[in-house]
Amino acid sequence: MLSSNNIPTNTQPKVNFNTNYKSYLMPTDIPQPPSHYLQNSCDKQINNDSYVTSEPLTSSLNVCYIGAGYVGGTSSAVMAYKCPEEKVTVTVCDIDKKKIDAWNSNNLPIYEPGLEDIVKKQRGKNLFFTTDLNSAINAADIIFISVGTPTKQRGFGAGEAAELKYVENATRKIAQISRNSKIIVEKSTVPCRTAEHIRTILNTNKNSQIKNNISNYTTNHYIKNNNNSIINTNYCNISNNFNINNNINNTPENSNTYCINNLISNESNIPHERINNHPFNNININKTSDDVNINNDDYTNLIDSLSLSNNDSTLTDIDSCSESNTCFQSQDQELKELNKQISDDEVDIKIKKNDDKLKNEKSLIHFEILSNPEFLSEGTAINDLLYPDRVLIGGEPTKEGKKAQNILYQLYSYWIPKKKIITMGLWSTELSKLAANALLAQRISSINALSALCEEVGADIQEISYACGLDSRIGSKFLNASVGFGGSCFKKDILNLVYLSNAFKLPEVAEYWKQVIIMNEYRKSKFIKNIFTKLFCTISGKSIAVFGFSFKKDTKDTRESAAITVVISLLQEGAIVKLYDPKVTKDQILFDIKENSQPQEINENISNIIICNSAYDAAYNSDAIVICTEWDEFKSLDYKNIHNNMNKPAHIFDGRLILNHQELKKIGFNVEAIGKKI
Numbered sequence: 001m002l003s004s005n006n007i008p009t010n011t012q013p014k015v016n017f018n019t020n021y022k023s024y025l026m027p028t029d030i031p032q033p034p035s036h037y038l039q040n041s042c043d044k045q046i047n048n049d050s051y052v053t054s055e056p057l058t059s060s061l062n063v064c065y066i067g068a069g070y071v072g073g074t075s076s077a078v079m080a081y082k083c084p085e086e087k088v089t090v091t092v093c094d095i096d097k098k099k100i101d102a103w104n105s106n107n108l109p110i111y112e113p114g115l116e117d118i119v120k121k122q123r124g125k126n127l128f129f130t131t132d133l134n135s136a137i138n139a140a141d142i143i144f145i146s147v148g149t150p151t152k153q154r155g156f157g158a159g160e161a162a163e164l165k166y167v168e169n170a171t172r173k174i175a176q177i178s179r180n181s182k183i184i185v186e187k188s189t190v191p192c193r194t195a196e197h198i199r200t201i202l203n204t205n206k207n208s209q210i211k212n213n214i215s216n217y218t219t220n221h222y223i224k225n226n227n228n229s230i231i232n233t234n235y236c237n238i239s240n241n242f243n244i245n246n247n248i249n250n251t252p253e254n255s256n257t258y259c260i261n262n263l264i265s266n267e268s269n270i271p272h273e274r275i276n277n278h279p280f281n282n283i284n285i286n287k288t289s290d291d292v293n294i295n296n297d298d299y300t301n302l303i304d305s306l307s308l309s310n311n312d313s314t315l316t317d318i319d320s321c322s323e324s325n326t327c328f329q330s331q332d333q334e335l336k337e338l339n340k341q342i343s344d345d346e347v348d349i350k351i352k353k354n355d356d357k358l359k360n361e362k363s364l365i366h367f368e369i370l371s372n373p374e375f376l377s378e379g380t381a382i383n384d385l386l387y388p389d390r391v392l393i394g395g396e397p398t399k400e401g402k403k404a405q406n407i408l409y410q411l412y413s414y415w416i417p418k419k420k421i422i423t424m425g426l427w428s429t430e431l432s433k434l435a436a437n438a439l440l441a442q443r444i445s446s447i448n449a450l451s452a453l454c455e456e457v458g459a460d461i462q463e464i465s466y467a468c469g470l471d472s473r474i475g476s477k478f479l480n481a482s483v484g485f486g487g488s489c490f491k492k493d494i495l496n497l498v499y500l501s502n503a504f505k506l507p508e509v510a511e512y513w514k515q516v517i518i519m520n521e522y523r524k525s526k527f528i529k530n531i532f533t534k535l536f537c538t539i540s541g542k543s544i545a546v547f548g549f550s551f552k553k554d555t556k557d558t559r560e561s562a563a564i565t566v567v568i569s570l571l572q573e574g575a576i577v578k579l580y581d582p583k584v585t586k587d588q589i590l591f592d593i594k595e596n597s598q599p600q601e602i603n604e605n606i607s608n609i610i611i612c613n614s615a616y617d618a619a620y621n622s623d624a625i626v627i628c629t630e631w632d633e634f635k636s637l638d639y640k641n642i643h644n645n646m647n648k649p650a651h652i653f654d655g656r657l658i659l660n661h662q663e664l665k666k667i668g669f670n671v672e673a674i675g676k677k678i
């Protein structure tokens with residue numbers, strides 16, 4: 001049985017929230033839903049009935065997640081845990097072997113309360129982690145794309161737009177590999193209308209389409225070939241190592257792909273955009289010491305054998321041999337057999353026959369795209385996935401679209417009350433995700449803007465939050481003032497919204513949302529400036545203990561953590577930073593400091609940071625404590641003892657409002673906190 005020790009539990013009395021559940025889905029040790037869970041179902045149903053039917057899933061489902069990060073790893077595990085093992089198999093794949101190895105080990109790549117127990121329970125039963133994308137994609141009925149969509153660093157939209165190359169790569173991979181129809185689900189957070197791009201890429205690159213292209217090009221090739229002798233003077237080095245991947249690499253230095261492209265374009269004058277779509281752009285032909293020279297006949301036969309093969313094994317062989325030369329060996333064998341003169345007529349007939357067959361095959365593959373954004377928060381991911389406020393399923397209002405929505409709806413209803421599963425249009429679903437994050441972040445920036453005012457006028461931001469939160473129209477959540485919000489999502493998703501607004505020529509809308517980020521940066525810098533001022537306007541040579549480095553408690557994720565900005569600023573002022581975080585590793589901390597330092601500062605910054613094993617070690621002989629993350633353990637430290645071992649006057653700067661400030665004052669600390677005068 002599952003040990004629920006680390007799975008988030010709820011102390012509320014058990015609620016039998018869905019009597020339709022089969023008993024094996026509700027063993028008694030599964031964490032129970034929060035008491036409000038069933039009562040507050042969504043106020044407004046968006047025409048659910050027109051999208052879904054009550055048909056249950058009739059056959060078993062193979063689910064694949066592409067991307068084994070925070071979202072792919074946790075949501076797949078919960079899906080495997082909550083669905084019947086004999087009905088739903090979940091395979092999570094990633095190109096990062098280290099990450100997959102970690103998912104398959106006792107040392108998971110991410111920390112989330114409750115995650116380890118669930119993974120240990122399901123792994124090897126109906127939950128699998130693999131780097132074998134091809135097999136996972138091939139076997140899947142439903143594929144969730146859960147790769148990263150960070151802010152673009154270069155080129156158009158740099159600093160604002162979402163980097164969609166990982167989504168596109170995953171999509172192209174699906175197109176290349178798929179041999180049957182699939183439902184493709186956008187799980188990653190993407191800009192509005194990305195589903196349209198995914199659909200276009202899939203439909204123009206599906207495997208049979210690729211074969212069609214090959215055969216068309218081959219036709220050109222032969223005709224050209226017989227009309228002039230260019231090919232006779234061209235020799236092409238092709239290694240015996242085929243590797244289908246998504247990297248289009250046209251540089252002559254790196255790959256012979258260039259050679260093949262040149263060959264094709266020189267010969268047949270095919271425009272470059274067509275070359276870019278050519279299947280050989282998806283076949284990376286690496287140079288190795290085993291390079292072989294392929295002459296005209298072998299080359300044409302090679303194309304012939306690729307394009308005219310009646311079964312799928314040729315491409316499958318190539319797919320599966322990315323790290324060995326076995327495929328080419330068999331290819332080579334095939335070439336020898338095929339190495340005979342074929343008359344033009346024969347070729348044309350052969351191509352025609354295959355084109356008809358392939359066109360037929362192509363028409364059978366259908367990809368239906370759904371949008372199903374994830375709303376989990378780090379640190380509470382398992383609870384959020386078990387008891388989400390809502391699940392959005394966006395799809396096309398077509399027969400196929402509704403059918404696909406219905407399948408996903410049925411899958412989720414294994415553990416989520418049906419009223420919480422909302423079906424709606426694709427674009428609304430995509431935008432809802434950005435909107436939700438923008439609204440949440442906006443609340444924090446609003447309260448943080450007020451906190452700055454509180455510090456000047458003598459009001460207390462916690463009292464303001466309490467007073468405002470009691471208004472049921474406002475609500476009390478996400479009104480905690482802090483040193484600033486962090487995490488991998490808020491900033492990037494708002495920037496994405498800003499980019500989208502500008503792209504649609506709505507500069508006022510863009511400016512409005514941008515202000516949420518400007519306020520967040522302001523909140524961090526005001527906090528840092530206060531530390532500087534209260535330490536007598538010089539920090540140089542002083543020891544500052546920093547408590548917490550992750551962007552919030554209960555996660556070891558440090559992406560966009562406010563602590564990074566605080567620590568870098570302290571180091572820039574010449575402080576010795578003694579840092580303690582209960583979960584973040586030393587390597588991660590040093591990586592973040594290096595990444596965020598100016599090149600000329602890196603060495604000095606690294607030599608002035610000491611990673612400590614406890615809060616007590618960090619505070620020992622320090623001049624000040626700076627709380628950056630609200631880890632629970634910081635609330636119950638022996639601050640009297642800590643104070644005794646600090647340089648005097650001992651300062652404490654509470655960037656998370658988690659400490660008892662009056663008690664600390666009594667001990668003798670100089671206490672400063674966000675949004676109040678102590």
Ligand SMILES: NC(=O)c1ccc[n+]([C@@H]2O[C@H](COP(=O)([O-])OP(=O)(O)OC[C@H]3O[C@@H](n4cnc5c(N)ncnc54)[C@H](O)[C@@H]3O)[C@@H](O)[C@H]2O)c1
Binds near residue numbers: 093096149173375
């Ligand atoms: N982290 C969160 O709390 C959270 C919550 C909700 C939504 N999201 C969104 O979900 C998406 C994923 O976020 P994350 O935090 O899980 O990212 P992550 O960086 O933790 O994981 C992404 C994974 O995708 C893998 N990957 C990239 N390209 C691949 C490919 N072609 N094939 C296979 N694997 C590939 C990477 O190796 C990486 O392991 C983002 O769009 C994010 O905005 C994140």
Ligand SMILES: O=c1ccn([C@@H]2O[C@H](COP(=O)(O)OP(=O)(O)O[C@H]3O[C@H](CO)[C@@H](O)[C@H](O)[C@H]3O)[C@@H](O)[C@H]2O)c(=O)[nH]1
Binds near residue numbers: 376487
């Ligand atoms: O009142 C608050 C609440 C949060 N924070 C900070 O805001 C940041 C984000 O916190 P949170 O939203 O809890 O964590 P995330 O994991 O970033 O989750 C957000 O981003 C995810 C990725 O898109 C979404 O799925 C979630 O719904 C959304 O809450 C953290 O630094 C928190 O410390 C505050 O300062 N004050």
